Amino acid sequence: MSRLRCREDAEDVLQDFALKAIHGAAHLADGAKIDAWLGVTLRNALFDRYRRDAGRRRMQEAVIVExxxxxxxxxxxxxxxxxxxxxxxxxxxxxxxxIRRVELQQAPLKAIAADAGLTANNVGVRAYRAREALRREMRAQCAACDNPCDLAARVLQAA
Incomplete structure (x- = not known):
């Protein structure tokens, strides 16, 4: 708990760790190394939490700045x-x-990859391409809009 801000965050990480441990236990090749595997799994759950929190902070800072x-x-x-x-x-x-899973549900790339039978890197590339396709669609739609909103101005300005 000393690495997180509050007890609730620690409980969230513990729950994420428990889910990862349950889902990954079937793939554990060497039962003798379970302690090391659990340690790495817990560390990764903590790092995932840090990354999510950092992303949220960047978003909040962007809203404050702009x-x-x-x-x-x-x-x-x-x-x-x-x-x-x-x-x-x-x-x-x-x-x-x-896009729904990565951006809206904030599902980890590894989980999406496991569901799809792909590597996490491949899912990352596909997510990047999906976001680029969405940007193209938004640019085309905003450029043709009769009643442009604030979002249209930002989308077209970024083009």
Whole structure:
């Protein structure tokens, strides 16, 4: 617990560790090395938590630094969400599902890879390509929009 901010964070890491241990136990080749394997699994669960927290902090800092990037009204937010949903629907089903799992559900690449029978690196490349496809769809949609929202301005500016 000394490596985390609060007891709840420590409990979350412990739960993540327990799930990883349960799922990975079937793949353990040498039972004599279980202590070392559990240690590495716990360390990785802790590092995963650090990475997730760091990503959230970067997002919060970006929102603080760039408050004008937030939609000004509920209508702007609703418009942006409709545009994003439409762009997501035009993606290939595999790319759409990958973006949902990686970005929205924040599923670890290793878990997605295990489910798909792929390597984590391959899933990372596919996630990158899926995000790029979504960016292209958003650029095309925002460029053709009759009533551009704040999101459209940012998407087109980044192009």
């Amino acid at each position: 408050p004008s990037a937030a939609p000004e009204t509920d209508h702007d937010l609703e418009t942006a969400l409709i545009c994003l949903t439409q762009a997501m629907e035009r993606l290939k089903p595999e790319a759409r599902e990958l």
